[in-house]
Amino acid sequence: MGMTITILGIAGSLRGESFNRRLLAAARHELPPGAELAVWDDLAAVPPFDEDAEEAPGEAVTGLRKAVAETRAVLIATPEYNNSLPGQLKNALDWASRPYGAGVLTGKPAGVIGASPGPRGAVTAQADARRVLAAAGALVVPGEVAVGDAVRRFDERGRLLDHDLRTALADLLKALVGA
Numbered sequence: 001m002g003m004t005i006t007i008l009g010i011a012g013s014l015r016g017e018s019f020n021r022r023l024l025a026a027a028r029h030e031l032p033p034g035a036e037l038a039v040w041d042d043l044a045a046v047p048p049f050d051e052d053a054e055e056a057p058g059e060a061v062t063g064l065r066k067a068v069a070e071t072r073a074v075l076i077a078t079p080e081y082n083n084s085l086p087g088q089l090k091n092a093l094d095w096a097s098r099p100y101g102a103g104v105l106t107g108k109p110a111g112v113i114g115a116s117p118g119p120r121g122a123v124t125a126q127a128d129a130r131r132v133l134a135a136a137g138a139l140v141v142p143g144e145v146a147v148g149d150a151v152r153r154f155d156e157r158g159r160l161l162d163h164d165l166r167t168a169l170a171d172l173l174k175a176l177v178g179a
Contacts, residue, residue, distance in 0.1 A: 109179035121146025
């Protein structure tokens, strides 16, 4: 039996019943063999990025950095707020990118997915998240999973109803595992 590959999922929404938390749950149904998804769920506790606090950033930042460092890859599920990614998610990515040149995202495979109640599936936020991850040194895998009209896209078991979206999600997860 081979080693299990862990992907760290981070939902960019703080809302307990967010579509992006549901999208991470749906990702569990599409994981390739030998992979698991661990969800880091302490986004609300991450303080604003403060370069003066880099040496002792506190428990939430330390936990984030440890979670990213201990996994093979990162999967960000982002909503779209005001045509971009949520500030709290950007803040967490800033913390994970530091210290400069040695952040836990450096060299880490990363993928971005998104869901929204509107028709576009957070595509602008996804593009912004990919740009931030690349600037932080992550190895951003290609692929887009944009779940628009999210209120109608999940079944009672939390799986995506649309076959093409499930396939795109499975392909992105395979790319993360293989990166």
